[in-house]
Amino acid sequence: MFTATPHSLWCAIALLALFGCAPDDPVVAQVGDVALTKAEYLRFVERLPPGLQSESARDHLQSLVDQELLMQEARARGIEQSDEVRYQLNALVRKQLSQRYQAEVLAPQVEVTPEEVERTFVDMGFDRERLFARILVRQQQDVDRVLQALHEGEPFVDLAQRFAANDLFAPQGDGVVGWIGRTQAQRFAIPPQTFLSLPVGQIAEPLPLAGGWQIYRFIEDRAADKADYAKEAASAAHREKWQSRLQIEVETLSRSLDLQLDHAGLQALLAEPDLADSLAALPLYRFDGGAISLGEYLHDLRSVGFRGALQDSAQVVSLARAALLPAYLMTAAAQRRGWEQEAEFAEWRERKRKAFVLQQLTKVETATKAIPSEEEIAAYYEANKTRFRTAESVHINQLLAPTREQAQQLREALANGSTVAELLARPGVETHGDPHDDGALHLRKVVRARYPQLVDAAFAAEVGEWDGPVEVLDQFAVFRVRHKEGGDIQPFAQARTRARGILEAKRRNELMDALIQRLRAERGSQVALFAEHL
Numbered sequence: 001m002f003t004a005t006p007h008s009l010w011c012a013i014a015l016l017a018l019f020g021c022a023p024d025d026p027v028v029a030q031v032g033d034v035a036l037t038k039a040e041y042l043r044f045v046e047r048l049p050p051g052l053q054s055e056s057a058r059d060h061l062q063s064l065v066d067q068e069l070l071m072q073e074a075r076a077r078g079i080e081q082s083d084e085v086r087y088q089l090n091a092l093v094r095k096q097l098s099q100r101y102q103a104e105v106l107a108p109q110v111e112v113t114p115e116e117v118e119r120t121f122v123d124m125g126f127d128r129e130r131l132f133a134r135i136l137v138r139q140q141q142d143v144d145r146v147l148q149a150l151h152e153g154e155p156f157v158d159l160a161q162r163f164a165a166n167d168l169f170a171p172q173g174d175g176v177v178g179w180i181g182r183t184q185a186q187r188f189a190i191p192p193q194t195f196l197s198l199p200v201g202q203i204a205e206p207l208p209l210a211g212g213w214q215i216y217r218f219i220e221d222r223a224a225d226k227a228d229y230a231k232e233a234a235s236a237a238h239r240e241k242w243q244s245r246l247q248i249e250v251e252t253l254s255r256s257l258d259l260q261l262d263h264a265g266l267q268a269l270l271a272e273p274d275l276a277d278s279l280a281a282l283p284l285y286r287f288d289g290g291a292i293s294l295g296e297y298l299h300d301l302r303s304v305g306f307r308g309a310l311q312d313s314a315q316v317v318s319l320a321r322a323a324l325l326p327a328y329l330m331t332a333a334a335q336r337r338g339w340e341q342e343a344e345f346a347e348w349r350e351r352k353r354k355a356f357v358l359q360q361l362t363k364v365e366t367a368t369k370a371i372p373s374e375e376e377i378a379a380y381y382e383a384n385k386t387r388f389r390t391a392e393s394v395h396i397n398q399l400l401a402p403t404r405e406q407a408q409q410l411r412e413a414l415a416n417g418s419t420v421a422e423l424l425a426r427p428g429v430e431t432h433g434d435p436h437d438d439g440a441l442h443l444r445k446v447v448r449a450r451y452p453q454l455v456d457a458a459f460a461a462e463v464g465e466w467d468g469p470v471e472v473l474d475q476f477a478v479f480r481v482r483h484k485e486g487g488d489i490q491p492f493a494q495a496r497t498r499a500r501g502i503l504e505a506k507r508r509n510e511l512m513d514a515l516i517q518r519l520r521a522e523r524g525s526q527v528a529l530f531a532e533h534l
Contacts, residue, residue, distance in 0.1 A: 026533040029061060031068040032526045038533060040064070047351075057534045065527060069519040071354060074361040083280060087299040088356045093349060097334040098327040102246075105333075110245050112237045117230070120237035125182050125196045126229040132188070133175045134216035135159055136166040136209075143206050143213045150203055156217065164436060166212065171435050181224050183232050189214065246326065253329040257287040266313055269294050273310055285320070289332045292324065300324050362508065365515055370507035372500060381492050381499045388495035392486035393444045394458045399423055400430040400475045407469035407476035414466050414478070430475070440482070454479070 029036040044064045045053060074080045121127055133156065137143055146159055160167075160175025169177045180188070185195040189207050198204050200218050207214040226233075253259075265284040272279060280295030297320065304323050310316055339345060372380070381388065397420060401407040410423055420438040423429050433441030448455040453470045454477055461467045461481045468478035492499075520527075 026530070028530050028533045029065050029068075030528040030530075031065055032072060032523070034068055034072070036064055036068060041534065043347075058529075058531050061529060061531055061534065065529070066516050066520070067354070067358070069516065069523060069527075070358055070361060072523075073515070073519055074357045077361070077364070079360050079364060080357050082360060083295055083299075085353070085356045085360050087296055089349070089353050090296065091300060091303060092352055093340075094327040094331045096345075096348075097339060098330040100339065101330040101334045106242075106245055106249055110238065110242050112234060112241055116237045116241065117234045120240065121226060121229065121233040124233070124236055125192070126233045126236075127224050127226075128196075129179045129181045129222050129224045130185075130195065130200075130218040131220040131222075132177045132180045132185075132190075132216065133160065133219055134167065134170070134177060134188075134214050135163050135175055136212055136214055137163055138166065138212045140213070143215065146215055147203075147206070150215075156203075165434065168432075168434055173436055176219070179222070181229055183229065188216075190216070250321075250326050250329060253333055254287075254325075257289065257329060257332055259285060259287045259325070259329065261317065262286055262291075265294055266316060269297070269316065270310060270313065284316075285325070285328075287329070287332060289335060290328070292320070292328055297324065362512055366508045366511045369511055370504050372503040372507065377496060377500050377503060378492065380503050381495055384499075385489050387502075388490045388498065390486045390488045390490055391444060391446075392459070392484070393442060394484045395482040396433070396441050396443060396458050396479045397482060398431050398433050398439045398441045398454075398477050398479045400432065400472065400477050401469075402428050402475060404469050404471075404476045407478050411466050411468060411478040414480075432472075441479075459484075 025037045025039045027035045028038050028041050041061060041064055044067075045060050048060070071080070079085065135146055135156070137146060142163070146163075149159055150156065157174045160170070161173050164170065164173035164175070167175065167177075177188070182192060182195055185192070189209060190204075194204055198218060200221060203215065203217050207216070262283045262285060265282040268279050268282055269275065269284060275294055275298060280293060282294050283291040284294050284297050285292040297316075301319060301323065306319065306323075310319075334340065340349075399407075399410050399414075399420065401410055406428065410429065413423060414420075420431075424431065424435055424439070431439035431441070433439035443451070443455055443458050445455060445459070451472055454472050457467060457470045458479060458481060461479075463481045463483060466478055466480045469476040470479075471477075
């Protein structure tokens with residue numbers, strides 16, 4: 001009797017895969033007992049970043065083979081079937097299916113009538129605007145001084161003028177920002193309830209803002225124009241009706257799927273909140289077609305930001321109903337409709353599964369080995385100091401006009417001796433900067449997404465000369481660079497965290513490259529490439 005050697009068995013598998021495949025989807029590589037087809041190769045290349053798609057076909061094929069080698073290594077280590085991978089994949093599947101269920105089943109049932117929009121316009125306070133005034137201060141002691149002065153009867157306007165340079169939104173220097181509605185109030189960090197209930201003239205509780213505090217009041221009220229807030233009122237009415245419809249659907253699905261709380265699982269969860277591995281598979285909820293295990297419950301809670309200890313059964317149930325059950329129930333309803341079996345969804349799910357497996361393999365392989373020592377971080381910083389510079393910024397004076405021609409006229413007037421203050425008094429002339437400081441404006445490169453032409457021009461301009469016009473949103477600006485700053489090398493104390501992150505990422509890449517090279521060497525005899533079929 002013929003006894004096959006491991007090598008002869010491998011050859012037989014490769015030949016069977018090569019000749020047993022459909023002619024329109026030939027095998028392009030064999031990795032152990034896994035045949036990779038041309039269709040898989042093409043899908044792999046399609047999803048590569050544009051910069052990598054220009055590499056040779058053989059390089060792409062090798063990358064596909066490397067991915068399969070890593071998947072087989074993850075399988076051998078037990079990572080492919082790990083709870084972490086399963087929990088992550090199941091959560092993503094639930095998100096995908098529940099969102100589709102909401103879009104295709106619930107959304108068509110939620111229609112808002114004009115009467116409902118009208119009711120929301122009034123009930124939520126969109127029908128009122130309030131004249132908003134504030135004092136912006138930088139230091140906590142200034143908050144105390146302002147509140148004490150107000151208590152002693154000093155006029156709000158006088159105090160606002162003292163701190164006027166802090167507030168670009170109050171152009172007259174008296175602290176008056178202008179008329180705002182409920183929507184604009186949120187942009188100034190004013191809580192909706194305060195906007196609706198604070199009496200005219202009363203000073204609100206100071207609000208902490210980025211870089212300071214806001215002391216504010218409302219001077220006057222007036223009726224709002226419905227047209228100005230129609231979209232916001234309609235959106236709020238839709239959200240309210242959507243939440244109501246969603247709650248009804250969850251209750252309906254709970255009954256139709258016979259959702260049941262498993263009291264044994266609940267007691268186990270409360271008795272052992274750290275949850276030993278032996279308990280992770282116990283059900284907390286059961287329903288037709290599925291269950292929610294204790295392990296999945298805790299994983300899902302962590303994924304939505306819950307970090308505290310579970311106190312009692314009421315809290316466990318409340319958290320589940322608020323954050324988890326809707327997705328589980330709608331996913332079960334979607335599965336009943338067969339959505340999970342659709343070819344496109346199955347292909348998407350498999351691709352995401354592989355991504356989670358490879359992420360977990362990377363985490364396991366590099367968890368401890370990628371952490372650099374303090375000496376290594378310091379040495380990297382010393383060798384690469386120019387990578388650690390402070391953010392660059394430029395201080396300018398800026399004037400805005402409605403048209404390019406008008407902006408050019410402003411530049412000519414400035415060249416002829418006109419002052420910024422004189423030009424700001426002209427109709428239609430504005431500034432994004434401080435009107436009391438010649439339109440002073442501090443630009444950082446991070447705002448380039450909003451003002452691309454202005455930022456590029458300002459960073460390229462020489463100090464001291466008026467420049468422009470450049471387009472800024474729907475206006476045109478002329479500007480003068482006052483001074484530039486930044487670009488200095490950061491001291492090690494400031495750069496340490498970033499240096500550590502760069503080193504860790506570099507180490508992870510090196511460790512994974514080393515793993516791939518080892519797998520290629522160990523399993524090279526089990527790999528065959530058929531690049532001629534590409």
